[in-house]
Amino acid sequence: YQFTVNMKGRDQELLQKATSQATKEGQRTSQGQELTSVRAEKAVQANRDGETTQRRDQPRKHQGAAGTQAKTLPASRLPGADLAKTSREALATAPVLAKDKVAQVTPSPGPWPSPTTQRRQILKAKNFKSEPRWDFEEKYSFDVGGLQTTCPDSVKVRAAKSPWLWNLFLPNLTLFLDSSHFNQSEWDRLEHFAPPFGFMELNQSLVQKVVVRFAPVPQQQLLLASLPAGSSRCITCAVVGNGGILNNSHVGQEIDSHDYVFRLSGAVIKGYEQDVGTRTSFYGFTTFSLSQSIFLLGNRGFQQVPLDKDIRYLHFLEGSRDYEWLETILLNHTLERTKLFWIRPRSQEALREALNMNRYLLLHPDFLRYMKNRFLRSKSLDTVHWRIYRPTTGAFLLLSALHLCDKVSAYGFITKNHRRFSEHYYDKSLRRLVFYINHDFGLEKNVWKRLHDEGIIRLYQPQN
Numbered sequence: 001y002q003f004t005v006n007m008k009g010r011d012q013e014l015l016q017k018a019t020s021q022a023t024k025e026g027q028r029t030s031q032g033q034e035l036t037s038v039r040a041e042k043a044v045q046a047n048r049d050g051e052t053t054q055r056r057d058q059p060r061k062h063q064g065a066a067g068t069q070a071k072t073l074p075a076s077r078l079p080g081a082d083l084a085k086t087s088r089e090a091l092a093t094a095p096v097l098a099k100d101k102v103a104q105v106t107p108s109p110g111p112w113p114s115p116t117t118q119r120r121q122i123l124k125a126k127n128f129k130s131e132p133r134w135d136f137e138e139k140y141s142f143d144v145g146g147l148q149t150t151c152p153d154s155v156k157v158r159a160a161k162s163p164w165l166w167n168l169f170l171p172n173l174t175l176f177l178d179s180s181h182f183n184q185s186e187w188d189r190l191e192h193f194a195p196p197f198g199f200m201e202l203n204q205s206l207v208q209k210v211v212v213r214f215a216p217v218p219q220q221q222l223l224l225a226s227l228p229a230g231s232s233r234c235i236t237c238a239v240v241g242n243g244g245i246l247n248n249s250h251v252g253q254e255i256d257s258h259d260y261v262f263r264l265s266g267a268v269i270k271g272y273e274q275d276v277g278t279r280t281s282f283y284g285f286t287t288f289s290l291s292q293s294i295f296l297l298g299n300r301g302f303q304q305v306p307l308d309k310d311i312r313y314l315h316f317l318e319g320s321r322d323y324e325w326l327e328t329i330l331l332n333h334t335l336e337r338t339k340l341f342w343i344r345p346r347s348q349e350a351l352r353e354a355l356n357m358n359r360y361l362l363l364h365p366d367f368l369r370y371m372k373n374r375f376l377r378s379k380s381l382d383t384v385h386w387r388i389y390r391p392t393t394g395a396f397l398l399l400s401a402l403h404l405c406d407k408v409s410a411y412g413f414i415t416k417n418h419r420r421f422s423e424h425y426y427d428k429s430l431r432r433l434v435f436y437i438n439h440d441f442g443l444e445k446n447v448w449k450r451l452h453d454e455g456i457i458r459l460y461q462p463q464n
Contacts, residue, residue, distance in 0.1 A: 239411030
């Protein structure tokens with residue numbers, strides 16, 4: 001009993017102490033809250049004063065709901081993410097054109113800004129499912145004020161009278177690429193077309209380094225320029241292909257009787273003089289065709305480019321390797337085996353020894369594109385294989401002659417009875433012509449036949 005009374009007394013004493021302590025703590029808390037309230041009020045007033053000052057110095061910014069809560073958004077929800085996605089999709093799909101439609105692209109009327117002031121979309125062939133067609137597709141470089149033929153029976157005169165050719169044949173195009181036809185605006189225009197028809201995906205610095213070393217060609221119609229003033233003489237040309245139809249043809253003397261003789265690639269002459277003649281006035285080639293011809297036909301006598309007196313070289317610039325190869329020759333560099341491993345050094349050395357810049361001519365991409373657009377537009381250009389197609393080197397050479405000469409005879413080109421002959425006149429055994437996808441031999445065969453029927457060229461095609 002005494003223990004119970006003592007415990008009750010102790011409990012009351014502890015309860016009184018606890019109550020007293022709580023009262024003191026409450027007083028301190030109340031004082032602290034009052035102090036905090038005073039400080040907070042002063043801080044708010046200071047912020048208001050500062051905000052008032054800031055509003056005088058800076059324009060007021062809109063505070064939306066996002067301003068009250070800072071969050072890290074996922075990349076897909078960042079401002080502009082949808083726009084960026086749309087832009088990427090447009091970049092990937094816009095160049096893909098329908099087969100029968102033309103991309104409406106208008107070139108800048110003046111020079112393009114430099115890359116440092118404006119970043120432009122770089123065109124890539126892989127982004128196109130067929131050959132792109134621009135609204136300036138038929139914009140070509142013309143030889144304004146150039147020489148005009150006075151031959152009354154010239155192919156140019158005949159073409160103007162032909163219902164088929166009068167609106168196709170352009171007699172005053174710029175034929176050759178040189179330093180006077182290369183500038184930034186021309187680069188920007190031709191960058192829309194894949195080589196050899198333009199500069200798409202080529203290195204501008206490399207192309208410029210090569211082209212600026214070629215002085216302006218005084219006269220695009222260089223054969224007309226060789227005639228006496230006022231002469232009405234007709235310039236005759238023989239264009240000699242390498243077709244097997246020339247084997248045992250015995251037209252060599254006939255070929256040599258022309259004013260000028262055009263040959264190309266592996267033009268083997270030794271041992272075939274009676275069939276193909278001996279003279280060479282123009283030699284047409286690409287870097288690849290020349291290198292491979294020397295490699296494959298060296299043991300048959302074709303060990304270097306033709307070296308006839310006053311011969312002119314027509315280089316069809318097929319792509320990047322042609323510019324790289326020319327750079328090594330013009331700058332007297334050694335071939336980099338890692339870069340141009342497939343090129344035979346002998347071809348470079350042979351041409352370097354014979355190189356005369358006044359007789360070395362680069363065919364203008366506009367001229368090559370004109371040939372493709374108006375004469376040799378293959379259906380493969382409307383397919384995914386469009387990038388690898390180009391007319392044959394022989395086709396380029398023959399059409400070049402049509403724009404340089406008054407009368408043209410074609411020998412060794414494909415005809416309707418081509419299956420009777422070997423692929424080349426110098427083949428030791430019968431070798432059938434293979435129709436590869438990068439060329440359209442069927443189309444070329446039909447064009448040569450029609451040019452012959454129209455009286456524009458004389459195509460060698462024996463009936464027996």
